Amino acid sequence: MAQRSFVVKVPCTSSNIGPGFDVLGLSLSMYLELDVEIDASRTEQRAPTLKYSGQGAEEAPLDPYQNLITRVALYVLRVNGHKNFPTGVSIHVKNDVPFGRGLGSSGAAVVAGLLLGNELGECGIDHDRLLDYALMIERHPDNVTAALIGGFVGSYLLELQGKDAETTKVPLSEVLPEYPSDASEAWGRDPPTPPHGIGHYIRFGWAKEIKVIAIVPHFEVLTAEARRVLPKSYSSHDLVFNLQRLAVLTTSLARSPPDVNLIFQAMQDRVHQPYRKHLIPGLPRILASVTPTSHPGLLGICLSGAGPTILALATDNLDQIASTICDEFRKENITCDVKFLDVIEQGAEVIRS
Structure with a gap:
């Protein structure tokens, strides 16, 4: 299909919830949304174009190789065999979640990027597996789990062994490298693939x-x-x-x-x-x-x-x-x-x- 569009919708979250430090997360009715349009005929447009409105619009980077949402999307794409973004992608970020206020703004951005990459690459990754991707980036599970799964959730990280344990300790700079503004399909080595079952959760x-x-x-x-x-x-x-x-x-x-x-x-x-x-x-x-x-x-x-x-x-x-x-x-x-x-x-x- 030469042209298609979709919306990624991610709720804001609250974590800790009283005594539940690094355990409890709560999915709330305030959102980060991405309006995405793809025109594959625009082969000259190699990188996505970004537009922001709402909270943080003035400070959000519009370079897709520097922006957290699109860098996470590129991580998903590269792990699944796509060296770069598809051509002709335009993204309008509509954000109601205030930055740096304890309402999961970074977790929402990570989850939005995961769903964006999954959809752009037509990877077919389910939410439980996407949680592994999230935990390679955001090493605390409470916010990203609530944003991805919804509701009132408790979560924890597994004590992995061997190669899986080493993979989860890979520095974030290797998971989400600092791409140059002219990043090409040949840029860098492949990022680490998340182990299965990095964390688990339960819905209350x-x-x-x-x-x-x-x-x-x-x-x-x-x-x-x-x-x-x-x-x-x-x-x-x-x-x-x-x-x-x-x-x-x-x-x-x-x-x-x-x-x-x-x-x-x-x-x-x-x-x-x-x-x-x-x-x-x-x-x-x-x-x-x-x-x-x-x-x-x-x-x-x-x-x-x-x-x-x-x-x-x-x-x-x-x-x-x-x-x-x-x-x-x-x-x-x-x-x-x-x-x-x-x-x-x-x-x-x-x-x-």
């Missing part, structure tokens, strides 16, 4: 009454900095504290009607939030003062990913809860956006015209 239930409020402050927290402040070791007391609550939380969020006290206590954390509080002005005060007692309808509150976005789970009084948290940030001279979101069961998808 989610009670229909539970809504999600994302309070998005107008500043970024770099993931690298948020990782750097974490300790190298933890006390057994703090680890048991989180494990106990994690075991309860994954079941309690599926029960209808939700048990307010059970969920609120189960969303407490001692593994990452205490160490990141100085990166997010007002966070200790917000976590301590916004409770089900002060705000009926609230179920729980936590950092989204590495922050600075605050995630509040609630059944009622959503506007009041959001307003209070925004007021607390305003005391620190920080303005916020508020997003009222749903947990969605549909993960990343390709919609063909």
Whole structure:
């Protein structure tokens, strides 16, 4: 077919979710979309053209050999025997996911690139296998799993052995090399093929009454900095504290009607939030003062990913809860956006015209 078009649609995600550090992910109703058109008759156009609108449009690179989405797509293509992009590809990126705010923007870009490459190369790779590709690029499974699979998920990495273990340790610079702007079909050596079963996941239930409020402050927290402040070791007391609550939380969020006290206590954390509080002005005060007692309808509150976005789970009084948290940030001279979101069961998808 000389001409065809399709849309890649990837949800934003929240990770960690209280005690679920590097384990839990949540797929939410805010999206990164790619509108893709292919005109194979345009043989003079060797590289895709990129256009951006929405969040991050001013800072996103338009060179397809530098842009994360298209570099990931090229990785999929090259692993599956295609040395470069097909000719005549035009991509309009429509992004609603804010960069650097703890809502899985990089994970969404990686997953969008995986589906783009899979579709451009007509590779026929299913979502479970695409997760292996994702974990070669994004070495933490929570965000990419939620974006790819959808819903409320728990995930982990396997302890691989031998050659498979070595492959997963290949530097990202070899998985996604820095291509020159005039990259040709002969560029570089073939990238590593992902081993099968790098990670596994399970989908949990989610009670229909539970809504999600994302309070998005107008500043970024770099993931690298948020990782750097974490300790190298933890006390057994703090680890048991989180494990106990994690075991309860994954079941309690599926029960209808939700048990307010059970969920609120189960969303407490001692593994990452205490160490990141100085990166997010007002966070200790917000976590301590916004409770089900002060705000009926609230179920729980936590950092989204590495922050600075605050995630509040609630059944009622959503506007009041959001307003209070925004007021607390305003005391620190920080303005916020508020997003009222749903947990969605549909993960990343390709919609063909």
